[in-house]
Every structure is written in structure tokens, then in C-alpha cells.
Amino acid sequence: MTGETKKQEKRDSILDAAEALFARHGYDGVTLRAIAKQAGVDVALANYHFGPKRDLFDAVLMRRAQILNSWRLQALEDVIAKAAPGAPTVEEIIRSYFEPVLKRSQVEQEGWKSYYALIAYVNNSPEWGGKLMTQFFDPLIQRFIEALRMALPAVPDKNLYWGYHCLSGALTLAFAQTGRIDHLSNGLCRSDDLSDACDYIVDFITAGFSQMDEAQ
Amino acid sequence: MTGETKKQEKRDSILDAAEALFARHGYDGVTLRAIAKQAGVDVALANYHFGPKRDLFDAVLMRRAQILNSWRLQALEDVIAKAAPGAPTVEEIIRSYFEPVLKRSQVEQEGWKSYYALIAYVNNSPEWGGKLMTQFFDPLIQRFIEALRMALPAVPDKNLYWGYHCLSGALTLAFAQTGRIDHLSNGLCRSDDLSDACDYIVDFITAGFSQMDEAQ
DNA sequence: CTACAATTTCAACAAATGTTGAATGCGTAA
DNA sequence: TTACGCATTCAACATTTGTTGAAATTGTAG
Known part of the structure; x- marks a missing residue:
């Protein structure tokens, strides 16, 4: 259970960061690096979980x-x-x-x-x-x-x-x-x-x- | 008179192109090259007339x-x-x-x-x-x-x-x-x-x- | 025509971007 | 422990970005 939660932790923090930044600056005003930095995570991790940038945006909307x-x-x-x-x-x-x-x-x-x-x-x-x-x-x-x-x-x-x-x-x-x-x-x-x-x-x-x- | 008009022609076409593109894609969704292309003009010309990108955006709003x-x-x-x-x-x-x-x-x-x-x-x-x-x-x-x-x-x-x-x-x-x-x-x-x-x-x-x- | 200034293009720059593949860490089941 | 799969980081890539200085073109006054 703790493992499952831990597993989702960084994934969720990426969604949170993306949500906050997309909301303030729009899709094109946000870089994956800015999201990763705010989430305290490496740049590549967003791509690993969500695929290309556009799919991350959709994931935020869907959530x-x-x-x-x-x-x-x-x-x-x-x-x-x-x-x-x-x-x-x-x-x-x-x-x-x-x-x-x-x-x-x-x-x-x-x-x-x-x-x-x-x-x-x-x-x-x-x-x-x-x-x-x-x-x-x-x-x-x-x-x-x-x-x-x-x-x-x-x-x-x-x-x-x-x-x-x-x-x-x-x-x-x-x-x-x-x-x-x-x-x-x-x-x-x-x-x-x-x-x-x-x-x-x-x-x-x-x-x-x-x-x-x-x-x- | 015709000279004066001609002089403003490319300048205005940059404003027109920037207006249309900024309106559709937002500030960050538009590149100076996209504006220049739509205006039929070299990239550097926007900078010559209006300075940095942000100033061009303001110029469009002001007009x-x-x-x-x-x-x-x-x-x-x-x-x-x-x-x-x-x-x-x-x-x-x-x-x-x-x-x-x-x-x-x-x-x-x-x-x-x-x-x-x-x-x-x-x-x-x-x-x-x-x-x-x-x-x-x-x-x-x-x-x-x-x-x-x-x-x-x-x-x-x-x-x-x-x-x-x-x-x-x-x-x-x-x-x-x-x-x-x-x-x-x-x-x-x-x-x-x-x-x-x-x-x-x-x-x-x-x-x-x-x-x-x-x-x- | 000539000389000069304003306009426009050309070529290139350093920095930043999304994305990728290999390497590393880590939890888990045998 | 050992081995394995998932999660995460590292390092690097090819492009694209805004911007700049020099060159070329155009317009204009003498």
C-alpha cells in the first residue's frame, strides 16, 4: 500500500505542477523543465509517465x-x-x-x-x-x-x-x-x-x- | 504620400500578421518567424521596427x-x-x-x-x-x-x-x-x-x- | 548623378526546447 | 542473497527560439 502510494507520488506531483503552471501561463508558456523543477523531478520523467507534452496537458484536464x-x-x-x-x-x-x-x-x-x-x-x-x-x-x-x-x-x-x-x-x-x-x-x-x-x-x-x- | 504609405506598408503587415496569430495562439504560441512568414517579410524586420517580441505584442494591443x-x-x-x-x-x-x-x-x-x-x-x-x-x-x-x-x-x-x-x-x-x-x-x-x-x-x-x- | 539615411535582408549566434537511449537506483518475489 | 522489473536520473541529440551585426537594397535631398 505504501509502495503503491509512493509509486504514484512523483507522478501526481508532476500533474500538480503542470496544472498550476499551465493554468497561469497557458500551454505554450510552460516548458517541461519548468514543470519538472516545480515537481522536484527530472525532466525525462514527465515523458516517461505521460508521453509527449500534449498528452500531459490532456492528462491534467482529464484528472x-x-x-x-x-x-x-x-x-x-x-x-x-x-x-x-x-x-x-x-x-x-x-x-x-x-x-x-x-x-x-x-x-x-x-x-x-x-x-x-x-x-x-x-x-x-x-x-x-x-x-x-x-x-x-x-x-x-x-x-x-x-x-x-x-x-x-x-x-x-x-x-x-x-x-x-x-x-x-x-x-x-x-x-x-x-x-x-x-x-x-x-x-x-x-x-x-x-x-x-x-x-x-x-x-x-x-x-x-x-x-x-x-x-x- | 505614396512613399510614406509604402514606408509603413511592411510595418503594418507585421502588425496585421502578429495580431492574427497572437489572437489565435496566444503570446507564447507564436514565433517571430511565423509572424514574419505570414507578413511576407524577413524575421529581423520585426525586431528593427518594434524591438523585442514583447514590445511588438504591446504595439498590437495599442494600435x-x-x-x-x-x-x-x-x-x-x-x-x-x-x-x-x-x-x-x-x-x-x-x-x-x-x-x-x-x-x-x-x-x-x-x-x-x-x-x-x-x-x-x-x-x-x-x-x-x-x-x-x-x-x-x-x-x-x-x-x-x-x-x-x-x-x-x-x-x-x-x-x-x-x-x-x-x-x-x-x-x-x-x-x-x-x-x-x-x-x-x-x-x-x-x-x-x-x-x-x-x-x-x-x-x-x-x-x-x-x-x-x-x-x- | 551623388551622397546619405532609412529600410530590408542575410547569416549567424547562444540559449532553450521536446524528446530519447543508456545508465542507475530501488522495491519485490523467489 | 539474487535476479528482475519498474521508476528515475543522466547526458545528449537535433530543432527551434529571440536577437544581433554586417551587408544589401531602397528612397530621398542636394
Whole structure:
């Protein structure tokens, strides 16, 4: 058991280092040597465990993707089940999308924060945003939009999709944690306090969707 | 005159190439040789005109920053002046932030689209998002939030700033034009049709801010 | 045309990059 | 202990990187 743990130790430390560095500097801004140095490991070891650089990047993305998806899917299904046979409210649906990722205690750990920043980087990249995000998160998001469609039956799909665009943009920017809002608000808002941000964002986004119904 | 134009020709083609490539691949994902090749120019010429790579990146950012700012500032001041001595509506303010950049005909040109994608890249980057965006766009944004404060006097600043966060995220993601919403909506929404996106986003964001007032 | 300055190319540099194969260390089962 | 397989390091590779100084070209004023 200790042997098994020991065996994975350096492998994991490479993933941790890669996660932190990719999140901050992007794929091309990070060298394998920088990752190895931060992990306290020789350069060649990354290649031994993960193959070429690009595969290491994918491994970092994969590691937490399922966990993250299960958090949100669980919350969404709970909300739907609780409201059955009727439809959940818009606010309940929106909350099920943000709270599982922004209000979880694990998120205080550095690893998840880095991972979120990495997701923000990927989602916003013209190079990978279209493909990679689709691959990982599409099923969940389709389910999520379907729930919104149930709650807002009179609203055209096009409005729902652009609404999701706004929602996704707000979450992505929150994930990035650039510190910009800190400076802009003179410290009133803190981009690293995701739990605090969550309530404000949920209210804002909920209003955006609710208005679609009233406008019909 | 022709001489003067000719003189700037290669210099500008370097800026154009750098803009397009930086926008798609980020700062570290682009080599000076790739820029030079796309510009039809020798590698050393970029260094002659702009100095080190980083300065070229800044030059690309600078080139259109003033123009972009003046578009929006003009629209905002127009809206404020028209409503004086009262306050403009929330929708008018929001519209003055999006329309000047999303509904302008120049935006159909490839140059501006690349520039927008570049802004999205910078704004979302933990490395530069905090500093660079502040440097270029802070005065305008402070003025913009001030206008919102006039229109929503009962709303706490913290809500306004997080509202701006959502607004900025939605715009940033639209700028990035990743093609993600195209795939997600089965072609119903097109991420490269910024003019079409504008109306949906404006309605959504306006509702987000308006709800703050009602919640008081 | 001539002379001079600005622009552009050429050739090359040292440093850094991803990757690889051989060598070494280490835990484990016989 | 011995032998073996996995994990890790070492040393080195061929490329690619940003940058530079000298040469060549072009534009321009006298």
C-alpha cells in the first residue's frame, strides 16, 4: 500500500505542477523543465509517465473532469427530481450549475483553483475552446439547457443558447481569477473568493433568463 | 504620400500578421518567424521596427485601443447627455457598451475580429488580465459604472461590480469567437455574427442589472 | 548623378526546447 | 542473497527560439 502510494507520488506531483503552471501561463508558456523543477523531478520523467507534452496537458484536464461533472450533474438531477412532476424554477437550475463548483470546500485548495483557471484558459481559447470543451462538458450542458427549456417553455431556443453564452462567460471569467475586479472595485470584490461571488452571479444570471419569459 | 504609405506598408503587415496569430495562439504560441512568414517579410524586420517580441505584442494591443475606447466613450456620453439632467435607463447604458463594438460595420473585417479575440485572450489571462486591461480600459469602465450608479442609486456598489463582472465575461467570451455556441446550438447561433449576438446579450445583461433595483 | 539615411535582408549566434537511449537506483518475489 | 522489473536520473541529440551585426537594397535631398 505504501509502495503503491509512493509509486504514484512523483507522478501526481508532476500533474500538480503542470496544472498550476499551465493554468497561469497557458500551454505554450510552460516548458517541461519548468514543470519538472516545480515537481522536484527530472525532466525525462514527465515523458516517461505521460508521453509527449500534449498528452500531459490532456492528462491534467482529464484528472478532475469527471469529478467536476458528477458534482454538477448530481445537483441538477436533485433539483429536477425534487420539483417533479413539475419543472424546477429558473433560480434552482442556475444555482445547481454554479453552487456545486463555487461553494464546495475543496475549491479552497490550490489544486482546484488552478484547475478552474485552466478550464477558463481552454474555454476562451479559439484554438481549443470549440473542441476540447465540447468533448468534456457537452452532455452535462445539453441536460442543463433542457432543464431550462422545461422551466421556460415559451422562450425560443436561440434566447436560451445566448443566455447560456452569458452564463458561461461569467463563470469562465470567475474561474480565471485575474484579480481585475479586485482592482476595479478597490478591494470591495475579491476574485479569489468564489463562494462570495457565487450568490451575486446566480442572482444576475437568473434575472437574465427570467426576463426572457416576461418578454414573450 | 505614396512613399510614406509604402514606408509603413511592411510595418503594418507585421502588425496585421502578429495580431492574427497572437489572437489565435496566444503570446507564447507564436514565433517571430511565423509572424514574419505570414507578413511576407524577413524575421529581423520585426525586431528593427518594434524591438523585442514583447514590445511588438504591446504595439498590437495599442494600435486599436484608442479607437475602441473612443467609440464606446462617445456612445456613453451621448446617452448621458441625452438623458440630462436625469439619468439614462439601464438599457441605454448597457447598449452603449456593446453596440459600438459589436454592431459596427468595420467589425466584419478580419482585423477587428482578430483584435477582439486578442482582447479576450488578454482579459482572461491570469498573467496579464489584471494589469494590461487595467492600463488600457480602466478610465472608460469607471465612467461606465458611474453611469450605472446614477441609474441605480439604491443598489450597493458590490452588486454593481459583480454585475460588471458578468457583463465583461459575456463580452469576453463573445470576443473569443471559439465556435462553441455554434456547435452547442446546432448552428442556430453563430459566434462570428457579433451583430446578431449583440441584441440577445444586451437584453440578458440589462435584466441582470435591473433586477438589482427590484430586489432592494 | 551623388551622397546619405532609412529600410530590408542575410547569416549567424547562444540559449532553450521536446524528446530519447543508456545508465542507475530501488522495491519485490523467489 | 539474487535476479528482475519498474521508476528515475543522466547526458545528449537535433530543432527551434529571440536577437544581433554586417551587408544589401531602397528612397530621398542636394
